[in-house]
Amino acid sequence: MTESDPERTAVLSGCPMHADPTPIHDHTFAADPDAVYAELREQGPLASVELAPGVPATLVLDHETALSVLRDPETFPKDSRAWQREAPADSPVVAMMMYRDNVLFQDGPAHARLRQAITDSLSRVDSVTLRRYVTESAESLIRDFGPNGKADLLTEYARVLPLLVLNRLFGSPAELTTRMVEAMTALWDGFDTERANRELVQCIAELIALRRQHPAFDITSWLLAHEADLDDEEMVQQLVVFMGAGAEPVQNLITNALRLWLSDDRFAGDLSGGRLPVEDAIDEVLWKQPPLANYAITFPTRDVELAGRLLPADQPVVIGIAAANTDPALQATRRDGNRAHLAWSAGPHTCPARGTARLIASVAIETILDTLPDMDLAVPDHELEWRPGPFHRALTALPVHFPPVQETDSRDETPGESGRWSDRPAHTSWIPPDTTSTPKRAGSVTKAPRRALNYLGEWLLGR
Template sequence: MNARPTPTAPVPPPGCPAHMTGGRVPLHGPGFAADPQAYYAYLRHYGPAAPVELAPGVEATLVTDYSAALQLLQDSGSFRKDARRWRDLGEGRVPADSPVTPLLAYRPNCMFTDGAEHLRLRQAVTDSMARVDPRTLSRSTGKISEYLISQFGDRGSADLLGDYAKQLPLFVFNELFGCPAEIGDRVLFGISGMFDGVNAERATEVLFQAVGELVALKRTRPGDDVTSWLMEHQAALTDEEMVHQLALLLGAGAEPLRNLIGNLLHRLLTDDRYADGGGLIDEALDDTLWDNPPMSNYAPHYPASDMEFAGEKLRAGDLVLVSFAAANTGPALTAARQAGSNRAHLSWSAGPHACPSKEPARQITVTAVENLLNQLPDIELAVPEDSLVWRPGPFNRGLVTLPTRFTPVRTAGRAAPHEHPGTPSAESAGTAGSGRGRERGGMWSQFLNWLTK
């Protein structure tokens, strides 16, 4: 049974109707998005873990303490990742149309597997990602950054989320995975739609179809790319396994990276320590990962048996999440950060399921931000900071928009087409072989055309 607040417990933050959710604190709605730290402060009075509601009707236990989170993440014997163990979902207590189910439901990839199967899939992913050359990645990120800036540089204003941070990771992954034009158009369309909630079911279908075609293409024409390396790995992945690992890398990589770039830019533009050009981007990145991580609450786990953990009685199959944001900002960690442990945060997770692409993600982020600031040195926030709105939802931490202004610049080189990069063309969602899709092309086709002009 979950612990209940004591009579001296803090008052729930404004907009937190815990009394209406059976004592569970809701991690959804504008109140949580606007001030999550107030919610985490309230949750801590339950102890190292607390009862929460992820969406209407979706209950979970959230681990908010750093030590308890680390223990859970490293204990693959007591806690499992296979979402088919999720008892509430299996017994029909989770609404069929719940917005959180797509990020929690089982898929046959290395995130949702355990034991020997997890080791096999995980090794294939980590070995393939390890073959990415840092210099090649830096050049690729630089080219893509130049292209995106060319789309808005002469305007003197830009939404750095929609015009830049959202697009850049998708373009980088398309290049890393060796996507040709038409397949890449649909990959971008699918990932964007899945996370923006624009016909998410159709977007998911488009993504998996496009990735399936990419796998079939690389079976016959392998290249110097992550898809081909994954295919060549001694784990001997089947086509279905290939599709699911690639979809995981695209989805789980692009969305957090979008938020990380956006949150870092937000810090650089609003924090006095960095707004005047002082401080290193690397330092600002680590501060962002501590204080405002792109994935605030995730790492779903399920107890293998009934147990007591962090002061909570858990049943086998209960959904347990880690709050990276709460764990990173707990009072007990203040001394550790001041002592210089600036990368001991949990924002990349920990244990056997820690992020396999931490170093490429850091490199992409730093390169993208450095290039932007070099080309637009006087960029500044175009609206009051307190008017910025954060996207709702229990898992991700990211802004809706980041409006900026700067002295207009004329970027060097090629002329860029004038389709807004945040809006996938309708044709880019078409099926392979569609002549209509080739006539106009989507975002990736336009980038490839720009490169050759």
């Protein structure tokens, strides 16, 4: 703000947006985000928050304002490069917000081209085969811990199951999947993010090289063959967002839903009697405990007035997905069965894989509820701990106990191997020749040293 901007000065004068920003990255926020949202609503539809030390942002708190932002990419674009030039280079959130040449950070024709390649590839995944593969994988995991009579459903079930599915969907070898997941978890938690980002890119580059040489019936191969003609750099960045969206959020959706059902009599009672569909229970989680609580970040390129506030150019505008979903004004008119929540975002950037994510989560939940109907939390609900961080809503563990289940069959070597994805070609004719990229020479990447496999890798490899 300058002295030559008296109108802008007047708008900002006395504005609570310019009080000290409220941290949404610490343990206080993680322990009770609803209380923080209630306090922030005193500022109005928008609030000044801190995503990490030294990283201010504007959080959108109500549903109507959130939709106006998500549906206006011209005013609220996704390109973060101007912000990134001024952001603290060592900030733990930079890796999650830095510009990448993928569908998440593009708008307009560039976004449409990349999104079409993704939706065409996803359309080739056969839902019947996917459901069978998820069911068999879930049953195999349950056989591992069933005889123990106890388990951590986060680390032994909800975290592993989506990764087994990703392994199959993207044609990734087991050791490569394990390395990618370790890197993605570090990025979400803001731990050693520079190294984690390098490792993730390296792993995906290896997967792309493998599938260029040996194409198969998987999303990686279909993206490579798509008429959008993605080059190696574009391929890497599309798979970064694909893997990131397919691992952490789905893991948290499964975990948060299981925690709700084990702690809330409304769900536990109905589900044990088979009266409440799992899909309806998943929606309850997506409304109130969405896996991505604050995201869908945009970066206005100029000062923008929104809901009576003047937002500074290039500063992040973050959609408070959980806050908007629980907006008191919206709750007063919401009816049961309404799926107008923002857990999948809205507008041009609505999640293209939401159907796949719902299927994985619902099958995972149905399978374990059917197999372990007498499962209970091993600790009181209020003793469960939540991981700090500005973006996700994620538990650190979900310990349960149940009557031991006798192990019967040995684990299948490759769950669902008999099924195949659709082999029909994905064809679109909307891309004009002048907007289609030409292959670029991929930059050299130093191969990271191989590390010892964790539990997931050992499971995948049958060790």
